[in-house]
Amino acid sequence: MGEINQQIILNSRPEGWVMPENFKRVSGKIPDIGAGEILVRNLFMSVDPYMRSRMNDAKSYVPPFQIGAVLEAGVVGEVIQSQNPKFKEGDVVVGMLGWENYSKSNGEGLLSVERGELPLSYYLGVLGMPGMTAYAGLVDIANAKAGEVVFVSAASGAVGSVVGQIAKIMGCEVVGCAGSDDKVDFLINDLGFDRAFNYKTCGSIAKTIAKLCPKGIDVNFENVGGEIMEAVLWNMRDFGRMAICGMIADYNKAEMSPGPRGMGIIIQRRLKLQGFIVFDNPARNMEYIQKAKIWLQEGKLKYHETVADGLENAPTAFIGMLKGENFGKQIVKIA
Numbered sequence: 031m032g033e034i035n036q037q038i039i040l041n042s043r044p045e046g047w048v049m050p051e052n053f054k055r056v057s058g059k060i061p062d063i064g065a066g067e068i069l070v071r072n073l074f075m076s077v078d079p080y081m082r083s084r085m086n087d088a089k090s091y092v093p094p095f096q097i098g099a100v101l102e103a104g105v106v107g108e109v110i111q112s113q114n115p116k117f118k119e120g121d122v123v124v125g126m127l128g129w130e131n132y133s134k135s136n137g138e139g140l141l142s143v144e145r146g147e148l149p150l151s152y153y154l155g156v157l158g159m160p161g162m163t164a165y166a167g168l169v170d171i172a173n174a175k176a177g178e179v180v181f182v183s184a185a186s187g188a189v190g191s192v193v194g195q196i197a198k199i200m201g202c203e204v205v206g207c208a209g210s211d212d213k214v215d216f217l218i219n220d221l222g223f224d225r226a227f228n229y230k231t232c233g234s235i236a237k238t239i240a241k242l243c244p245k246g247i248d249v250n251f252e253n254v255g256g257e258i259m260e261a262v263l264w265n266m267r268d269f270g271r272m273a274i275c276g277m278i279a280d281y282n283k284a285e286m287s288p289g290p291r292g293m294g295i296i297i298q299r300r301l302k303l304q305g306f307i308v309f310d311n312p313a314r315n316m317e318y319i320q321k322a323k324i325w326l327q328e329g330k331l332k333y334h335e336t337v338a339d340g341l342e343n344a345p346t347a348f349i350g351m352l353k354g355e356n357f358g359k360q361i362v363k364i365a
């Protein structure tokens with residue numbers, strides 16, 4: 031093929047904030063495939079907050095990245111060689127592959143997707159893991175119902191933007207917060223949130239939520255943790271539910287933060303808090319994909335991406351996403 035395979039490996043583990051030097055770009059040979067394997071030309075890859083936790087040497091629901099090994103990501107790519115009867119050349123697949131131009135795979139965990147009217151990168155966002163997370167959290171974990179007040183943090187991001195829109199489709203009242211005025215405008219004017227605020231400039235987050243949610247919050251979709259989660263907790267209604275999805279405020283901290291103050295509210299208001307992981311209920315995820323395709327076609331679900339161009343820009347895109355520089359889902363275009 032005459033081309034080289036650019037790859038990005040974990041160079042060192044971050045202590046606190048992830049830095050560009052924690053990554054290293056190397057180049058190798060395009061891998062040869064054997065019986066049962068396929069070669070994928072990677073087109074788009076996703077950078078996601080959970081990757082920061084995988085950079086630590088700590089036990090979690092996914093194993094840590096290894097120093098010197100190619101990093102993994104959700105990838106959409108095209109099969110260019112196949113010795114696996116389940117895939118043929120030209121198929122488009124989505125699944126966990128490497129931060130690299132070409133990946134070899136035995137096909138396990140890869141799904142074929144159709145080339146259609148929707149951009150292929152959507153399978154890493156609104157039609158992929160973040161969208162499924164939004165739906166599973168609202169339906170399975172929080173049991174959101176029409177008429178209820180739903181609050182979502184990191185509301186303009188990949189998961190949060192879908193949470194808010196699905197909650198509106200379900201007939202809920204939706205309030206969210208994000209880290210810039212542009213993002214807040216986007217939530218209200220483009221995504222149809224009822225109310226939203228900039229948590230960086232609002233002053234007291236708890237008082238702002240109390241003003242914007244005078245009846246209190248029935249369902250909290252927690253993406254952030256820390257100060258925002260504490261402020262939401264204090265504004266929950268009796269029998270409210272909190273779907274604990276992510277704690278991004280803590281991911282780059284060298285030391286763990288103390289928990290929210292005022293946890294006695296959980297008892298007083300008879301709250302339910304439940305953490306969840308997107309792949310807990312695969313049937314729910316498939317149900318979501320069917321619905322999301324229709325909602326996208328009908329214009330009920332809007333979707334925004336920030337696309338970094340080139341594999342070499344993946345580390346910067348990843349760090350930028352953790353700092354809130356992304357608008358909607360952060361994607362990296364590889365080819």
Ligand SMILES: NC(=O)c1ccc[n+]([C@@H]2O[C@H](COP(=O)([O-])OP(=O)(O)OC[C@H]3O[C@@H](n4cnc5c(N)ncnc54)[C@H](OP(=O)(O)O)[C@@H]3O)[C@@H](O)[C@H]2O)c1
Nearest residue numbers: 079163184187188189208209253276277278279307308354
């Ligand atoms: N449980 C699961 O299975 C699952 C699956 C997917 C994602 N998640 C979690 O869901 C959350 C959102 O993920 P995503 O993929 O949709 O990312 P995202 O929202 O597209 O991007 C991350 C956003 O988090 C916000 N943020 C970063 N640091 C913050 C802080 N200290 N306080 C408040 N906001 C902060 C930034 O937006 P602002 O500009 O608004 O600050 C940033 O753009 C993450 O916590 C992630 O770990 C969980």
